[in-house]
Amino acid sequence: MRIFNLKKMAVFSLQHRIMFFVVFCSHFVYGQISYSIPEEMKKGSVIGNIAQDLGLDLKRLKSGKARLYSGDSTEYIELNKVRGLLLIRENIDREALCTKITPCALHLQMVLENPMELYSITIEVTDINDNAPTFQKSEIRFEISESAITGASFVLGRAVDPDVGINGLRSYSLKPTDNFALDKQADVGKIVEMVLQKPLDREKQGIIDLLLTAFDGGDPRLSGTMSIHITVLDVNDNAPVFTHNVYKASVTENAIKGTKLTTVSASDADEGSNSHVTYYISDAVDSSVTDIFLVDQHSGEVTLNGQIDYEKLNHYQLVIQARDQGGLSNSCKVIIDVLDINDNKPTIDILSMSSSISEESKPNTVVAMIKVNDPDSGANGQLHCVINDNIPFAVTNPSNDFFSVRTEQELDREREAEYNITVTCSDEGVPSLSSSASLRLQISDVNDNAPVFERNNYEAYVVENNTPGLSIFTVKASDVDSNQNARVSYILEDSTVNGVPVSSYVTVSADSGVINAVRSFDYEQLKDFHFRVKAQDGGSPPLSTNVTVKITIQDQNDNVPQVLYPVQTGGSLVAEIVPRLADVGYLVTKVVAVDVDSGQNAWLSYKLQKATDRALFEVGPQNGEIRTVRQVTDKDAVKQKLTVVVEDNGQPSRSAVVNINVAVADSFPEVLSEFTDFTHGKTYNDDLTFYLILALAAVSFLFITCLVVIISVKIYRWRQSRIFHHSNLPVIPYYPPGYTDTGVTGTLPHMYNYDMCMTTDSRKSDCKYSTLGGQKILIMDRSFTETMQHAKTENNFLEDPDSPDLVRGSLLYNRNGCFLHIR
Incomplete structure (x- = not known):
């Protein structure tokens, strides 16, 4: 804290005095300033320029809403904020305001705001000589014995002048002075006594009139008078005498009426009626005091007769007179001090x-x-x-x-x-x-809190194939600030998912935090993805918090099972060969299918929907294995067509159908004869429309072309048969019987594979051996089939029906040739 004292004295036409005292605290300014003015100034008179004296700008008075505060009921002073002046608002009478209290001052406070400043203003009101001394009574009467001795004193009372200082009561004058004179030792401000200087002689002058004049010290000097009427009585030689000249007493301010304060006592040396003493409160005491105190005429007991208040007056002085029957009197002083009690709340x-x-x-x-x-x-x-x-x-x-x-x-x-x-x-x-x-x-509020999400991270699930714009879920953040600082907005942070901006997958509502899907999701392409959402408040500057959101795509049964084996082709026929000697439970083939869905949507089951002979085959519901149910007989047809339905476990379920041709035969020629006719017929049926159109377009050209082709084919087949008959290459090599179904499920056992590709031209024939998948594959074209039939006629080739390589084979036909699968 720093303290500065400033005393500034300025002489105005009204002799103003100014004192200024300022205390600066960290955030609070307290100052004191004093002015001195005479009483009875006219309304609107200037007391002082407070803005200048305090070093304040006039704008500061306006911006700080300067105002005066006074605890008094009457406002004497007003503040002119435009000019920064203190003005007289009401006429100030110092005597009415302060009575005899000096110095007399008005205590005001001037308060400024933004920042807060407090200035204490003390305005001292100086006295002017506007009141003449006055006596309580205009006249006073005495009865004095002619035997009164020289030097006897008589209390005349006192004059009252509300003014103070030099303007107050200064002197008394008593005229005429033939018998009496004023006591020079008496205090001018208190009781005035006159002293008998010359003995009285009732016979010469029975009544004496005196004039007592009181003067103040003002300029011009003012005065007041009181008449004194003295009646000279006959002899009463002794006046009452008090035990003490001064009595002292004290009383608390809450004392009740009738409280005894003290007892005065006086005695008279005379005898008889001249010695009988009575007590009175002197008329020289103000009437306001006589209303508060009483003295018993006979006992001299002084008691309380009214309410006293320490805060109003804490000191009283009484003059008690003792008078005998002869008219002689004497007086004493009773000084009463009022004791304060705690009877006022702050x-x-x-x-x-x-x-x-x-x-x-x-x-x-x-x-x-x-x-x-x-x-x-x-x-x-x-x-x-x-x-x-x-x-x-x-x-x-x-x-x-x-x-x-x-x-x-x-x-x-x-x-x-x-x-x-x-x-x-x-x-x-x-x-x-x-x-x-x-x-x-x-x-x-100030923006000192960032939004807080309800969770540390979020995870939501959405089913694939959703509608774009679908509301997935809602993120929620709260801000403990208020108003604009608590208004939360949600922002999708930039990131990528598989190289694509995340905004192309989802959007976030800025107001509600609702996350919507932008596109339809595909579980098979995207299982889940992450992104971050920022919650930002509306403060300045804004505060934000991030949270990670994980979206998991849930699978929907939107994919049908896909059959991997047997392969379904539009232009070829797949056949599985079952020997007639096959036992019950013989593994014919295995349907292999997959479903790109997941979970129960990818759980596949197999069932036999149609069959040429349903009593001969069955399908494993879980593994898709096709096995014989009973022993194959000679009565069973060679061509068996099976329709297997592959169905997933979704809701609703989806399915795929696979057709399987099974050949029941013990010899390879039997298989060839059955499936060749079927293939030719199918080829014919497939190309019938095409040939009819060509025939209608050019009948003549077709006829000639057909003759040439027939002749050419005959010649070509004859040449091929001759070459094949003389060739050293085996038509169908012998493969060791190695096929056994020992724990290998499916139709593709782990065996050696052989691929043979032959044409009508033996020089261009080719034979391939492969071990892919453990399968034996023999690939032949249509000419090779005819050649084998011709060879069978001439050389009795393939007469052995027990050949394991023919019995355990699968034959595939197409339009261009024959695909023979041998196991």
């Missing part, structure tokens, strides 16, 4: 208060200024203020009766958005008295 006045404060305000920020007053004295008027516990505020006492409420700690609106501050001020009296005042303070 009064709390809020000078300035902030209705709201930012939560980022620093400690020691002033939020309110209050003035506390207790008219009691001593410890009863000593004050201290506290505020309610468990709040981040404190009350300090920067100067005298002024207190400020300040922040003590950092504020957090999210922890407490409003405070009800109760300021309790107590005095040091016993028992202590206290008063309270409540302050309601709102904490304004």
Whole structure:
């Protein structure tokens, strides 16, 4: 803290005096300034330029909403904020305002806001000589014995002049001065007594009239008079004499009526009626005092007759007269001190208060200024203020009766958005008295909290083949700030999924956080993907939080099973050969299928839908193996056609159909004869339309062409048969019987494969041996089939029906030739 003292004296036409005192605190400015003016100034008179004296800009008075505060009921002073002047608003009568109290001053406070500043203004009102001295009574009467001795004193009372200082009461004058003169030792400001200087002689002058004049010290000098009428009585030689010239007493301000204060006592040396003494309160005492106290005429007991208040007057002085029957009197003083009790609660006045404060305000920020007053004295008027516990505020006492409420700690609106501050001020009296005042303070928000998601990460599921624009799920974040700082927006952060921007997969609603699908998802292409969503508040600057979202695509049964084996071709026929000696459970072939779906949508089952003879074959529902159910007989047809349905486990399920041709035969020629006719017929049927169109287009050309072709074919076949008969190459080599179904499921055992490709021209024939898949493959064209038939006729080739290589074979036909699968 730094303290600066500035005393500035300026002489105006009204002899103004200015004193300025300023205290600067960390966030609170307190200053004092004093002016001196005479009373009875006209309305609108200028007291001083407060803006200039305090070093304030006139704009500051307007922006700070400068205002004067006074605890008095009458406002004498006003502030001209435009000119920065203090003006007289109401006529000031110093005597009405302060009576005899000096110095007489008005105490004001000027309060500025934003930032808060408090200036204490003291305006001292000086006295002018506008009141003449006055006596309570215009005349006073005495009855004085002619035997009164020289030097006897008589109380005349006193004059009252409301003015103070040099303008107050200064002197008295008594005329004429033949018998009496004023006591020169008497205090001018108190009781005036006259002293008998020359003995009285009732016979010469039975009535004496005197004039007592009181003068003040003003310029011009003012005066007041009181007439004194003295009646000279006959002899009464002794006046009453008090035991003490001064009596002292004390009484508490809450004493009840009738409380005994003290007892005065006087005695008279005379005898008889001249010695009988009665007591009176002197007329010289103000009537307001005589209404409060009583003296018993006979006992001299002084008691309380009214209410006394220490805060109004704490000291009283009585003059008690003792008078005998002869008219002689004497007086004494009774000094009564009023003792203060703690009978006043502190009064709390809020000078300035902030209705709201930012939560980022620093400690020691002033939020309110209050003035506390207790008219009691001593410890009863000593004050201290506290505020309610468990709040981040404190009350300090920067100067005298002024207190400020300040922040003590950092504020957090999210922890407490409003405070009800109760300021309790107590005095040091016993028992202590206290008063309270409540302050309601709102904490304004700043953007100091980022949005928080309800989860650390999110995972959602969506079924494939969804509709674009489908709402998948919602992310939710909250912000504990308020208003705009708590408004959360959701933003999809840039990223890629398989090299494609994530925005082409999903979108996020900025207001609601709803995540929508942009496209239809395909489980078979994308199983899941990740992206990040940012929640950003509306503060300045904005705060944000990220969360990871995982979208898992759930499979839908949208793919039919795909048959891998046997291969279905439109231009060829697949046949599986079953020997007639096959046992029950003989493995004919195995249907191999897959489903690109997942889970139960990919679980496949197999069933036999159609069959030439349903009693001969069965299909394994789980493995797709086709086996014989019974023993094959000679009555069974050579050509058996099976239709197998492959079905997945989805809802609804999807299926695929595969047709399988099975040849039941023990000899290879039997297989060839059966399937050759079938193939030729099929070829013919397939090409019938084409030939009819050609025939209609060129009948003549076709006829000639057919003759040439027939002749050429005959010649060509004859040549091929001759070459094949003389060739050393075996037509069908003998393969060791190695086929056994020993735990190998399916129709493709792990054996050696042989591929043979032959043409009508033996020189261009080719034979291939392969081990792919453990299969034996013999590939022949249509000419080779005819050649083999011809060879069989001439050489009895392939007469052995037990040849294992022919019995265990599969024959494939197409339009161009023959594909023979031998196992």
